[in-house]
Amino acid sequence: VVNGNLTGGGSSSLVNLCSTYVQKDFELNAAFTNDALLIIDGNIQFNGSIFYNNDIILVKNIYLNNDDLVGNGSSSTLIVRNYSELLAGSSITGHYYYDQDDGGGIDALCGSCTADLYKIEYVDIPALVSEITVNCGENFAPEPIISQATLDFDGIDDYVSTSEFIDGSDEITIMAWVKLDAYKTSMVIAGEEDGAKLWLSNGKPRLSITTQGSSVRHAGNSTVIPLNEWHHVAGTYSNSNGKMRVYLDGEVLHQYNTGISGNPIATSASGLSTFEIGRLSKNVADKQYFDGCIDEVRVFNTWLSTDLINKIIYQEIQENAGLAGGMAVAKDIVESYEEGETEPLESISWNSLKAYYPMTDIISYERTVDYSSNNRLTTLHNITTLQEQTAPLPYETKADGDWTAEGTWLHGDVWDIENIPNNEGSIVKINNKVTTSANHEHLALIIEENQSLTVIGDYEIENTWYLELNGDLDLQDDAQLVQGINSDLVTGANGKILRRQDGASNVYWYTYMSSPVGATGVTTLSDNNAATNNTNNTAFQFNTLKEGDGSAVEFTNAYNEVGKISTRWMYTFQNGLTYYDWAQYSPTTSLNPGIGYIHKGTGNPGLEQEYIFEGKPNNGTILITADDVDGDSGNESQPDVTLTSILLGNPYPSAIDAHQFIDDNTGVIEGTLYLWQQWAGSNHVLREYEGGYATLNKMAKIRAYQFNGLSGAITSSQSGTKTPTQFLAVGQAFMTEVIADGNIEFNNAQRVFKKEAIGETVFFRDADQTTEKKGENEKIELMRLDFTTSNGLKRE
Numbered sequence: 001v002v003n004g005n006l007t008g009g010g011s012s013s014l015v016n017l018c019s020t021y022v023q024k025d026f027e028l029n030a031a032f033t034n035d036a037l038l039i040i041d042g043n044i045q046f047n048g049s050i051f052y053n054n055d056i057i058l059v060k061n062i063y064l065n066n067d068d069l070v071g072n073g074s075s076s077t078l079i080v081r082n083y084s085e086l087l088a089g090s091s092i093t094g095h096y097y098y099d100q101d102d103g104g105g106i107d108a109l110c111g112s113c114t115a116d117l118y119k120i121e122y123v124d125i126p127a128l129v130s131e132i133t134v135n136c137g138e139n140f141a142p143e144p145i146i147s148q149a150t151l152d153f154d155g156i157d158d159y160v161s162t163s164e165f166i167d168g169s170d171e172i173t174i175m176a177w178v179k180l181d182a183y184k185t186s187m188v189i190a191g192e193e194d195g196a197k198l199w200l201s202n203g204k205p206r207l208s209i210t211t212q213g214s215s216v217r218h219a220g221n222s223t224v225i226p227l228n229e230w231h232h233v234a235g236t237y238s239n240s241n242g243k244m245r246v247y248l249d250g251e252v253l254h255q256y257n258t259g260i261s262g263n264p265i266a267t268s269a270s271g272l273s274t275f276e277i278g279r280l281s282k283n284v285a286d287k288q289y290f291d292g293c294i295d296e297v298r299v300f301n302t303w304l305s306t307d308l309i310n311k312i313i314y315q316e317i318q319e320n321a322g323l324a325g326g327m328a329v330a331k332d333i334v335e336s337y338e339e340g341e342t343e344p345l346e347s348i349s350w351n352s353l354k355a356y357y358p359m360t361d362i363i364s365y366e367r368t369v370d371y372s373s374n375n376r377l378t379t380l381h382n383i384t385t386l387q388e389q390t391a392p393l394p395y396e397t398k399a400d401g402d403w404t405a406e407g408t409w410l411h412g413d414v415w416d417i418e419n420i421p422n423n424e425g426s427i428v429k430i431n432n433k434v435t436t437s438a439n440h441e442h443l444a445l446i447i448e449e450n451q452s453l454t455v456i457g458d459y460e461i462e463n464t465w466y467l468e469l470n471g472d473l474d475l476q477d478d479a480q481l482v483q484g485i486n487s488d489l490v491t492g493a494n495g496k497i498l499r500r501q502d503g504a505s506n507v508y509w510y511t512y513m514s515s516p517v518g519a520t521g522v523t524t525l526s527d528n529n530a531a532t533n534n535t536n537n538t539a540f541q542f543n544t545l546k547e548g549d550g551s552a553v554e555f556t557n558a559y560n561e562v563g564k565i566s567t568r569w570m571y572t573f574q575n576g577l578t579y580y581d582w583a584q585y586s587p588t589t590s591l592n593p594g595i596g597y598i599h600k601g602t603g604n605p606g607l608e609q610e611y612i613f614e615g616k617p618n619n620g621t622i623l624i625t626a627d628d629v630d631g632d633s634g635n636e637s638q639p640d641v642t643l644t645s646i647l648l649g650n651p652y653p654s655a656i657d658a659h660q661f662i663d664d665n666t667g668v669i670e671g672t673l674y675l676w677q678q679w680a681g682s683n684h685v686l687r688e689y690e691g692g693y694a695t696l697n698k699m700a701k702i703r704a705y706q707f708n709g710l711s712g713a714i715t716s717s718q719s720g721t722k723t724p725t726q727f728l729a730v731g732q733a734f735m736t737e738v739i740a741d742g743n744i745e746f747n748n749a750q751r752v753f754k755k756e757a758i759g760e761t762v763f764f765r766d767a768d769q770t771t772e773k774k775g776e777n778e779k780i781e782l783m784r785l786d787f788t789t790s791n792g793l794k795r796e
Helices: 129-137 306-313 658-664
Strands: 006-008 019-022 026-028 032-034 037-045 050-053 056-065 068-070 077-087 091-099 114-119 145-147 149-154 159-163 171-180 187-192 196-201 204-209 217-220 230-238 243-248 251-257 274-277 291-300 317-320 323-326 353-357 378-381 386-388 427-430 433-436 440-447 452-455 460-469 472-475 480-483 488-491 496-504 510-513 554-556 564-566 597-600 608-617 622-626 644-649 655-657 669-680 690-696 733-738 742-746
Touching (some): 196 230, 204 243, 217 243, 274 291, 440 452, 472 480, 488 608, 496 510, 622 644, 655 658
Parallel strands (some): 006 026, 032 050, 050 068, 056 077, 068 091, 433 452, 452 472, 460 488, 472 496
Antiparallel strands (some): 149 386, 159 378, 187 196, 187 274, 196 204, 204 217, 291 353, 317 323, 510 597, 622 742
16 A cells, blocks of 8 residues: 555566555556556556556546557456546557446547557446455456357448468368348358358358469358258368368258369468458458357367267367367267277367357457467457347257247247257257157257156157266157167266056066166266176166056066066076076066066056156167077087077167177077067966967068977967067067177167057067068068978968
């Protein structure tokens, strides 16, 4: 505290390291640098010296007469309580500025003077100096950021600019979210004069590239962006292959081969080019001003693949260990594997991000911050209006309701999500109780705690990258969840799905089933699709099963009791040789994913009993130990002696391709799957069972013959009413032969969406006759022969 005047600069050795309060005037006798809070209740007298300010100056009055106050454009702030005046070529540069008495600018500014200032709309100044200076003024930090907003361009003279940085690049990717207010012949989204320009021609996305020594090249097609809706536009160019691409909402609209490779992007012919958003950075009459809103402008000096572009469209990005990472999905942004690929995955280096303007920080209607590592602050020109950030980063709900209702979505009036549910690159966050009756494909789906997405009807939820369940995914009817080979599952403590499947209701009939879910519980992000078993999957207990009305399944130890499942008929079969290797399980036995089990019906009215599986959905790689217990048998496959069998089941809440499963396990299993059907009978005595195993392999699908005796000798007619298809339904269990020790593998590459209702899959539960859907399942032409032997037995 200085109770009077203070002189600084030159040989005064004055250093301000915390805060300084000057009761009267502050006078310079030479150049002075201020690095901390400086409060002056009088005036500043420059005396022809330069004042370098890197912090906050709070002054009563300031008069500059051929003087210079220089800021750093970042932390420099000048607050004037009463009056400010610049005379005789004076300048104030690189400062945020607040005028306490009227909120305006410099009170008096000469024609030759410079005021490079970024106005602050409001600063709360404590009444007492002691309140301002406490702890070096840490509580007095004027906030220059006035808005987290989207820039609104009027199509007349609004634009944003910074120094050029694209020219000379070998590769480039430019992208932005746009919302059009009107169509114009040409409107620039972002770019530089001659080198690279992302723009719209009558609403159609275009990319223009000029390389050194060549004329301008254009890529684009005839697709028009709708008005008053957010859409994402991107363009890429690489001089290594000479190709240009234009994207709309993550889909390639056009790829153009320039026929020129090895040439970098051209530099400005005038040498005065700037990077500009919202207009053409060129000294021409038609500036091609943008009419609408622009958000999330990003420029990379690399050619990004379609897959990488899709992963960053619907989320803001941030640096993560030197790479670009997402903010909505906490998963590394790397290229997805195609089936069978083993090459290292491409990622996005944060250093390749040359500029990033998420419009998160709008400074005093003057600037917006660059969130890359390059600190390319932009200058806003003539922009006087801002709009709320409403681009889908990501799509989010705000109310309970149907997916197709505009009011369900946070900004449904400017989003297309309610009309286009099957947007494969989208990231969707469910914050409410939402229903849908449509197929959906998403890059990422997040369901928050105590919220739900209910799928009504035979529809698919396809997830290709990331699924986070903190609430419920309710799959009604034959709805299915298909996670792809790059899809990982993260769950909260209560995150789960509900999936229904019908078994036989008859108390004398077995249903062969497997669970698509395990116990709920917290799981963190990991690679679910590695070569090893996905340890995030959990075991299933039969006592968690529910009946169709949501009530818990009840059990009895009686042979049969109406409304209950008898524990006397609950068995599984793992790597066994004989009938006596069937192992009983209890309602509390932990059954690992992929293990099949059998039980008889409840005796409730009707042919079928609906069950609800409720729990964490199985996902990714599932390995089951195969033990060829017959030893070195030469694979004779003699029942009760050398034929090792195992009871498995579809472990996923979707159908699986049996052919793919067989291929994936060649050398471990024999290659034929056996599906039990019971079509008649009212007796618990084995010899009285009327049922048998239908056969499914890559060659054929055959209805069941009557199964006789402990070993299943086929000595009777072919009475089965169901023919298998190539695809196994949700919850379908089956027997197969083990021919070698090893692991039997289920994986996401086997998962498909196939419906029971149209015969694409068949669940073996009762005596209803089904017909296989033709034209899809059998690619080999077969001649089927039915014949009758001399003793009256029939064969196919």
